[in-house]
Amino acid sequence: MLNRQTLTTLFAAASLSLLSLGAQANEPRYNQVALRAEVNREIAHDLMHVTFYSEAQDKDPAKLAAQITTELNQAMGLARSVKGVQVALGSRHSYPVYDDKGQRITAWRERAELRLESADFGALSTLTGEMLQSLKMAGMHFSIASPTRKAEEDALLKDAVAAFKARAQLATEALGGSGYKLVSLNLNSGGFHSPMPRMAAMKGAAMMMEAAVTPEVEAGSSQVSVSADGVIEVMMP
CATH class of the missing domain: 3.30.110.170 (Protein of unknown function (DUF541), domain 1)
Known part of the structure; x- marks a missing residue:
């Protein structure tokens, strides 16, 4: 076994070693x-995005919803027939239309969006011209x-x-x-x-x-x- 003097010497050496390491760690650089x-x-940009929408108003909300759905389904069928075009439904919402006094609902208005994306600008441009015969354009932009x-x-x-x-x-x-x-x-x-976006581009879309x-x-x-x-x-x- 180690005697007390030997242990004391070992502890002292260890303490000095730790102090040396601490001093090195705290040395300014x-x-x-x-x-x-x-x-x-x-x-x-290598991706083209076009957003279309269908909007209508009717006194019968069920008839209105059916009309919007029919227009969207037809447009989606046309878009899906074009190779390289990605199709997705956007937002859709309806809200009541009130009379002049704001007390009685006179009709319902509904709007639904259809979003197209493609790396083939020519194909999507041609499709856009066809889609505009039944839908309206909400916007066009490009991305990477x-x-x-x-x-x-x-x-x-x-x-x-x-x-x-x-x-x-x-x-x-x-x-x-x-x-x-x-x-x-x-x-x-x-x-x-x-x-x-430039104003000229927005006017061109209109x-x-x-x-x-x-x-x-x-x-x-x-x-x-x-x-x-x-x-x-x-x-x-």
Whole structure:
């Protein structure tokens, strides 16, 4: 067995070792620099979305609902016959219409939406012209498909890291350092930013509803950005 003196020596050595580790952990780190690099790219929209609606009014709510349902079913049948077009029902609601005094219900009004999506702009544009013969257009917009979004973000992540390294090297040279160590690095996607719809496009949609012709479309693009935020420690000679 160990005697008391030996145990005391061992405990003292262990205490000194722990104090040394604690001191190292609390040592201040010098020559740290926070940096940020950002890269961005314009990405062409590759998905087209069109929302149609049917709206009517009748004194008989059951008759009204049947009319709206018939129009939607016919439109969905037409849309499903076009290859590459995704079809989905949107919102649908009805509400009472009151007389001038607001006391008695005189009729019911109902509105239902149908949403179409496709990567084939030509096919959906032609279908839009046909759909406008029976439905009205609530809106048209363009977006970027999820696989395209992921591929572009992955590519930009590599560019953002390369840009951060270049900036870190510049900072090191400016401080007269011999090199640097990476302390931390955070990569963030700034998302996609689409321009606001133009009034001319909205007026064109109104004209299409009246003329029921195949609309010409311009998909446009969105900007995606990825940033690299990090801290480096410059090693001085």
